[in-house]
Amino acid sequence: MSTTGILEFLTIFILAIFVGNEVVARVPSILHTPLMSGSNAIHGIVLVGAMIIMGTATGTAQIILGFFAVLLATLNIVGGFTVTDRMLEMFKSKPGDGPPRGGSKSKSADAEGGAK
Amino acid sequence: MSTTGILEFLTIFILAIFVGNEVVARVPSILHTPLMSGSNAIHGIVLVGAMIIMGTATGTAQIILGFFAVLLATLNIVGGFTVTDRMLEMFKSKPGDGPPRGGSKSKSADAEGGAK
């Protein structure tokens, strides 16, 4: 059964390749970076694997390894989603809706003041 | 294991849904019919299932059912691929390359002769 198991996993792997390929096939270049960043966050789900490793770790070496695996994976997943959200926050379809940017306004006031 | 087996199958099923959906998402309307016909042929692979059923059939009832399952599935798969190929045969990118159609030529000759 473990040998047929591996075939099932292989099947899932191959299907996922097709899905991955098709799903991003039409991404506009404007979204290349957010997509890269977002998929970077998605592979942070390796945290689940790291947790399993950590839970079953025995002996100091394994525990240290597991600890760092969890730490690194957490950095990946938390940082990844946060930074992606920050990028995407800026894409608003109706920019007029957002509150005016304080920084830009005051800066422009400076510039005007200085020039006139 | 059989319960985790079903989950693996479910996973494969779900991934296949995504693949199926994505893969045809951009089909031009000109290919709707060949695509329908071609995918009709693809599900003819039920023949593999029918053969397995036929091979393991015991008793007259099962053998008769299996026989017809194989027969019907063969009709589907053979007929499906043949008819699709026939449809697609007609899509040539450089139509000038093909031999002129005898039927049309003679017919037009008739028409011309009759009219002049």
Place this chain on the structure above:
Amino acid sequence: MTLTIWIDLIYLLAAVAFIVALKGLSSPKQARNGNLLAAGAAIVAVGATFFNPEAQFSSHTTNLILAIVAMVLGAVIAVPVARMVKMTAMPQLVAIFNGVGGGAAALISITVFLQHSDSAAKPAVYTIAEVLLGLLIGCVSFSGSAIAFAKLQELMTGRPITYPAQQVINGLVGVAIVALALATLLTGSVTLMVITAVLSLVLGIIFVLPIGGADVPVLISLLNSFTGLAVAASGFTLDNNLLIIAGTLVGASGILLTRMMSKAMGRSLSNVLFSAFGSVVTAAGGADGTGETRQVKTGTPEDIGVLLAYARKVVIIPGYGLAVAQAQHTARELADLLMERGVEVFYAIHPVAGRMPGHMNVLLAEANVPYDELKEMDEANPEMATADVALVVGANDTVNPAAKNTPGSPIYGMPIINADEAEHVIFLKRSMRPGFAGIDNELLFNEKTTLLFGDAKDTLAKLVAGVQEA
């Protein structure tokens, strides 16, 4: 064990090939290769199945022989039918090949059910559930396709068959099937299983009855998707990844395709399935067309030939009648002749002209019409206003301005080819009868319009002669 692994690997490769093939079938250049790839993969997978230990052919020689007999028989029937049938009969052919696939899935389910009820061990609930699902969907697909075939082959009327409280009755049958399936699941009774199967066959029939002939191609696409799901269910039953993947692929892509098809007709899928579209027809249009008293203008082939020969820009709008008359070659001849004379000619292809999507493209491709002379509706419409002549060959609904102007009309909202914007409109048709939607076409009475009655192939040939004389 090792053999099983190899066979499973072959199945996996076949599944991958099917995906690639389906992708190919979605692009004009790769379509034919895609189909051949899928066929090759299917042959390899079927060949491997002879050696599949699960099929036990090595120990069941009789079964093996019978399987081969069935396969040979199937191939001997299928190939000539598929090769020889007329292009116009393609939709019903697809319907019937689809139906038998559903039937095969249903038979597999029945056999597995019998095997389980013979054996002492009680199978898991979900195993039987999968079996019943395959049975149910397979039966609906089988009988539904049969009725679709009958409608298109004109073994029965193409008109929607309606009766009072139809949807309610259909719904009740559906509920009864679910209840029976649950009862079968709990009791494992063979009798209940058979009743469920029979009722599913009935459901397939009554589901299709109210759908008009013109909508049947959409329906076939839906039933095609159903058969895919039935095959996937068989795959679950037999623990076979290939069937699961292939079936699901077809099931998922089929539903999307069905929706695209109905969208191309300017309608929603539920409207196609449940509105008994076209049933008003008998009351409104009349099938004989004799009730018509208003005046129309007809022309002679010579007059129209001159008009065409001295036009700058002629748009040919083909429709179902072109297919019926098999007039694609003659149309091409006329177009070539005009182009030789320096007239700008192209074909404006409506997505649902004819009786199946892409029908016109297939026909015109058969007549070796170059791609660049074909324009899809969206591309053609902006050019209509500058066309001197719109030559409508056996089309009707797809140029009917009622789709734009008459809110009550059944085709209201469907995009049309704006033939009415051209300076002259020529209609080649046999009579004043309406098209498949069964509604009158105001454009026939328009003062721009000239009619030339007759079979499209004949009238086109006469126009060829007319142009040559001009």
Place this chain on the structure above:
Amino acid sequence: MTLTIWIDLIYLLAAVAFIVALKGLSSPKQARNGNLLAAGAAIVAVGATFFNPEAQFSSHTTNLILAIVAMVLGAVIAVPVARMVKMTAMPQLVAIFNGVGGGAAALISITVFLQHSDSAAKPAVYTIAEVLLGLLIGCVSFSGSAIAFAKLQELMTGRPITYPAQQVINGLVGVAIVALALATLLTGSVTLMVITAVLSLVLGIIFVLPIGGADVPVLISLLNSFTGLAVAASGFTLDNNLLIIAGTLVGASGILLTRMMSKAMGRSLSNVLFSAFGSVVTAAGGADGTGETRQVKTGTPEDIGVLLAYARKVVIIPGYGLAVAQAQHTARELADLLMERGVEVFYAIHPVAGRMPGHMNVLLAEANVPYDELKEMDEANPEMATADVALVVGANDTVNPAAKNTPGSPIYGMPIINADEAEHVIFLKRSMRPGFAGIDNELLFNEKTTLLFGDAKDTLAKLVAGVQEA
């Protein structure tokens, strides 16, 4: 057992959510929701893992506490960093988050390897092969991302670092790794495994060294895809479908994305990876720009302000310098001001302007520039010939006509924004230094061109004032 099923179902749902999220991330409207969906799914999946019997947390309380400590620590570090870093530093941030993911996958592999070598039962060959694969790819991704980070953060030179026979040496290291991995597979030796890991780290470094700073974003995308594959390998190791699907999704989509990115730069992926692009720079352009003797034309903010104010159509072409100067808001201000005066203004966005794809869109979106004022290159170029002024703000390579005219040039063949077709070209930059490709720009010497030296934010502010006075 039942708990396992539920957890597996949750994992499956999370995998589906990831697919849907990735789809969302590919469409401008759904991108943010997609990311939130993925984040939500990840939280649920991680939460479920606490209860996963496989993780044995219920019997290993110390491990549980340590895991929570590690997670809290990770979150406490990651969130502020991700929140506070400057927009221009995004690429290196993505690099580092990607690298640690690869590192986590490598650590998982090492731990599993140790567990196997501790246990008496000999695992199947493919199990160890999967472990080694995860180790190898994870290590390459980790060290490669670290170098990429160092290059972008300018902890080391952004120039390609080359040495003789570089590709040969890299190839040999690769071969050595494969040989060592095979030896590890056969012997199960922990020492060999560690050596393999170390060599893989080295490979990651030497693979990235010859890649120039401007190409690093493409590289990060590739390493991102690698980490995805490493995670998929971990999934195989741990029999975990969620990791397999999520990792493979990222792996497959990442490779496609990488190719799209290099295509947008007019180059092939192998050219980006292996050509040490930009290494000629030091010889040719010179980093100080003092070698230049030819004459250029400069203008005052007042002159240019008048030119802009009385133009009919102004095209703003932003580039990396806009990002460095954080001048997006001031650019918007100038554009708004001009539009108030009735000037037609739009931004022409080159796909690889800036240092990461979409960089300009992100910046301008941050400045609340409406979508409809942004035009992609293909849309903008046909309009350049009718523009009165092309205002190039901190861009250089992306408007360099050498890409069209100079076959020997390293950027030859890259599509550019045709600023040279506009009637006037204004360049806002700080000096005569070249852009990232390190090559001279003939357009700077064109007689149409006027330069205004200075930090883009300052010069734009001066132009705002100039226009107001005009």
